[in-house]
Amino acid sequence: MSNEVQNSNANRKYDLEERTAIVGEKRIEYAESIPKNLINNPLISQIVRSGTSEETISLVIESFLPR
Secondary structure, eight states, rough: OHHHHHHHHHHHHHHHHHHHHHHHHHHHHHHHSOOSSTTHHHHHHHHHHHHHHHHHHHOOOHHHHHO
16 A cells, blocks of 8 residues: 555544544533433433444444545
């Protein structure tokens, strides 16, 4: 693989990591806006966990990068 292609892939990975982090942050902001009560609290926790875990972020990044 040429250096140009490698640099392009590295930039794409960084962009995807950054975008994924932004989505996680927005998910947290959304979760904070949901009214807290007995029903919503477990759902809020799930929303945050499912969008911000290391494993989720890694899977998203791996699925979008060229092999």
